[in-house]
Amino acid sequence: MLEIKNLHARIAEDGTEIIRGLNLTVKAGEVAAIMGPNGSGKSTLSYILAGRDDYEVTEGDILYNGESILELDPSERAAKGIFLAFQYPVEIPGVATMQFLKVAMNEQRKARGEDELTTPDFIKRVKDAAATLQIDPAMLRRPLNVGFSGGEKKRAEILQMKLLAPQLCVLDETDSGLDIDALKIVSGGVNALRSPDRAIIVITHYQRLLEYIVPDSVHVLHRGQVIKSGDKDLARVLEAEGYTGIVEAAA
Amino acid sequence: MNIQTKPPHTVAEQGILDSYAQMMGQLPGDAPVTAARDKLLGAFSAAGLPTRRIESWHYTDLRNLLRALPGAASGAAQRTDPVVRGSVVLPLIQGQSAEASTPEGMDLTPFIDLLASGEAAKMLVARDADDLVGRLNGTFVADGYRLTVAADQAIKELVEIQSVQSGGQVHNRFDASFGAKSSATVIERHLGDEAHPGLSTAITTLELGDGAEVTWIILQDCGVEDQRLAQLNTRLGAGATLKVYVVNVGGKLVRQELNVDVAGEGAHFDLRCVNLLAGDSHTDITLTLDHNVPNTTSKEIVRTVVLDRARGVFQGQIRVAQIAQKTDAQMSCNTLLLSDGGEFAAKPELEIFADDVICGHGATVIDINHDHLFYLMARGVTEKSARALLINGFVDELIEELENEELIEALETHIAQWLIDHG
Ligand SMILES: Nc1ncnc2c1ncn2[C@@H]1O[C@H](COP(=O)(O)OP(=O)(O)OP(=O)(O)O)[C@@H](O)[C@H]1O
Ligand SMILES: [Mg+2]
Numbered sequence: 001m002l003e004i005k006n007l008h009a010r011i012a013e014d015g016t017e018i019i020r021g022l023n024l025t026v027k028a029g030e031v032a033a034i035m036g037p038n039g040s041g042k043s044t045l046s047y048i049l050a051g052r053d054d055y056e057v058t059e060g061d062i063l064y065n066g067e068s069i070l071e072l073d074p075s076e077r078a079a080k081g082i083f084l085a086f087q088y089p090v091e092i093p094g095v096a097t098m099q100f101l102k103v104a105m106n107e108q109r110k111a112r113g114e115d116e117l118t119t120p121d122f123i124k125r126v127k128d129a130a131a132t133l134q135i136d137p138a139m140l141r142r143p144l145n146v147g148f149s150g151g152e153k154k155r156a157e158i159l160q161m162k163l164l165a166p167q168l169c170v171l172d173e174t175d176s177g178l179d180i181d182a183l184k185i186v187s188g189g190v191n192a193l194r195s196p197d198r199a200i201i202v203i204t205h206y207q208r209l210l211e212y213i214v215p216d217s218v219h220v221l222h223r224g225q226v227i228k229s230g231d232k233d234l235a236r237v238l239e240a241e242g243y244t245g246i247v248e249a250a251a
Numbered sequence: 252m253n254i255q256t257k258p259p260h261t262v263a264e265q266g267i268l269d270s271y272a273q274m275m276g277q278l279p280g281d282a283p284v285t286a287a288r289d290k291l292l293g294a295f296s297a298a299g300l301p302t303r304r305i306e307s308w309h310y311t312d313l314r315n316l317l318r319a320l321p322g323a324a325s326g327a328a329q330r331t332d333p334v335v336r337g338s339v340v341l342p343l344i345q346g347q348s349a350e351a352s353t354p355e356g357m358d359l360t361p362f363i364d365l366l367a368s369g370e371a372a373k374m375l376v377a378r379d380a381d382d383l384v385g386r387l388n389g390t391f392v393a394d395g396y397r398l399t400v401a402a403d404q405a406i407k408e409l410v411e412i413q414s415v416q417s418g419g420q421v422h423n424r425f426d427a428s429f430g431a432k433s434s435a436t437v438i439e440r441h442l443g444d445e446a447h448p449g450l451s452t453a454i455t456t457l458e459l460g461d462g463a464e465v466t467w468i469i470l471q472d473c474g475v476e477d478q479r480l481a482q483l484n485t486r487l488g489a490g491a492t493l494k495v496y497v498v499n500v501g502g503k504l505v506r507q508e509l510n511v512d513v514a515g516e517g518a519h520f521d522l523r524c525v526n527l528l529a530g531d532s533h534t535d536i537t538l539t540l541d542h543n544v545p546n547t548t549s550k551e552i553v554r555t556v557v558l559d560r561a562r563g564v565f566q567g568q569i570r571v572a573q574i575a576q577k578t579d580a581q582m583s584c585n586t587l588l589l590s591d592g593g594e595f596a597a598k599p600e601l602e603i604f605a606d607d608v609i610c611g612h613g614a615t616v617i618d619i620n621h622d623h624l625f626y627l628m629a630r631g632v633t634e635k636s637a638r639a640l641l642i643n644g645f646v647d648e649l650i651e652e653l654e655n656e657e658l659i660e661a662l663e664t665h666i667a668q669w670l671i672d673h674g
Binding site: 050052053054073074075077078079083084086089090092093094095100103104107108143160164 | 622623625626627633636640644645
């Protein structure tokens with residue numbers, strides 16, 4: 001589903017290279033975990049996948065279902081089924097959450113040539129999804145993410161993911177800021193989305209999330225490269241030993 | 252004696268003088284009214300249109316901007332549906348009052364009657380030497396409405412003054428007084444015609460008795476070539492609350508003046524102003540706000556979206572008298588500048604003579620927030636829609652403050668339409 005080949009990318013503004021020859025393949029049905037020290041480029045990679053124009057790809061390619069997506073803008077990528085749950089979801093005053101959800105769902109449907117949702121159908125979908133994630137409907141009456149607690153923001157991201165039903169989900173530290181109960185609820189939400197035709201990339205620092213969302217593969221990112229890949233046991237090793245050994249072995 | 256050679260009249264100035272000559276004997280009013288008109292025109296003839304040398308017109312050089320007068324009215328103006336369904340409509344077709352049903356609890360008099368009887372003569376005066384709007388409007392005013400609400404009356408129905416213009420000139424007055432503890436919500440709406448540019452002036456006077464609660468919404472929906480000069484003058488009694496909304500979504504040259512006298516203790520004044528500016532329009536909001544007694548509050552928020560080569564101006568002057576202790580006055584002006592060719596000038600001024608007050612002002616000019624745009628687009632919202640959502644959000648925060656859901660929806664529809672037209 002996703003093939004990242006020798007990807008090099010830099011910050012558009014000052015030319016600093018962040019991703020330095022990264023290779024990663026994620027198949028349909030797979031849950032891949034990406035771990036790595038602070039500043040290793042995990043969020044940058046997720047932004048580049050989503051199409052943020054603050055970064056420039058200078059070499060390599062990203063293939064999604066066999067096609068390069070580098071020329072697509074973020075909305076086109078989203079319409080094709082790529083979803084990024086942000087590490088830090090932004091607050092957008094003035095934009096009502098419900099209105100935003102409706103526009104997003106309908107624009108994606110439109111891009112795929114489907115009919116718009118009727119208002120009752122839309123409301124029902126949001127209500128049902130909110131209930132499974134134990135999101136207070138009152139929250140959805142507020143402007144987008146405004147005044148949401150850290151954990152509420154993360155839940156709202158997963159709510160959007162549920163509603164948009166993407167094919168490739170990238171979750172950037174969705175577990176940070178969640179309490180234990182919320183972690184279970186959110187993991188349940190993610191697991192419910194696991195399916196043979198969907199791929200999920202989970203970026204995390206902690207083994208604990210991976211107890212709930214058990215990955216098929218684990219990849220270690222360091223200085224903009226995947227320096228080691230393995231199965232779920234790799235995450236346990238990292239938890240026990242930290243990154244030093246792996247980093248030194250790769251050097 | 253200081254003799255200055257005055258430049259000859261411009262085409263527009265001469266046009267104004269000629270218009271008056273042509274209308275001789277046709278404008279309503281008895282002898283004192285006519286005398287008042289003559290006097291105002293004489294003052295206009297001597298002073299001409301204001302230039303940037305006049306301080307209050309510094310950012311709107313009217314002599315340069317008002318180049319010519321429009322042609323005759325097209326005759327196409329007609330009543331339309333009110334902004335909010337079910338409102339009581341007070342129509343002004345090409346500036347003339349027409350048969351209207353009276354909102355329950357309100358007294359209604361066409362302004363033409365007050366001119367005819369001479370009662371309006373004392374109202375045909377300029378506020379000061381630079382009051383061009385007062386002069387022009389007083390010279391030419393032909394109609395409008397007087398609205399009177401008795402003490403303790405709550406006007407339940409929404410009232411829409413609906414002025415529809417198609418070319419030509421329209422000069423109206425709205426003179427409203429609200430008795431003690433009365434309440435009402437009035438929309439003053441001016442509609443133009445894209446195909447027939449027109450010039451209009453309007454002066455609105457709102458007198459609020461003690462404890463009155465009034466929401467007054469000025470919806471300026473002129474055609475893209477229209478020129479509009481408007482003024483709102485108000486005085487608030489003790490404990491009165493006035494919320495003025497100004498929504499500008501059209502016009503080529505627009506000036507909206509507001510002169511507010513917070514005259515009674517415990518009174519509160521609110522201004523929310525939304526300006527959506529496009530093309531090569533020029534829109535000026537000029538406010539003077541006087542806190543003249545202790546314990547009063549005011550809050551003004553002006554939000555402007557600038558596209559194309561549009562220019563916006565906000566002049567806000569707050570004066571707090573020496574006795575007006577415990578005044579709380581807050582003014583902010585935020586502009587979303589979305590094009591390199593657009594401009595916005597903000598001139599906030601505080602003149603404070605009391606020592607125990609909280610007064611503040613702030614002005615910002617911003618662009619679309621890049622992080623916000625990316626977030627929305629990452630959810631599949633196209634760039635165009637995402638920008639529209641964000642622009643809408645920027646001004647919608649003010650509209651949302653209105654308490655009437657139908658009104659909010661109606662104004663949001665107007666704003667959304669503007670965004671579609673200019674997206
Ligand atoms: N727009 C930017 N401007 C400047 N520096 C940037 C920018 N984007 C990323 N960086 C830098 O690139 C490096 C990688 O950042 P990134 O956020 O991808 O790390 P991360 O692996 O997600 O870290 P963490 O685990 O702390 O979330 C960091 O050194 C960061 O400061
Ligand atoms: Mg990160």
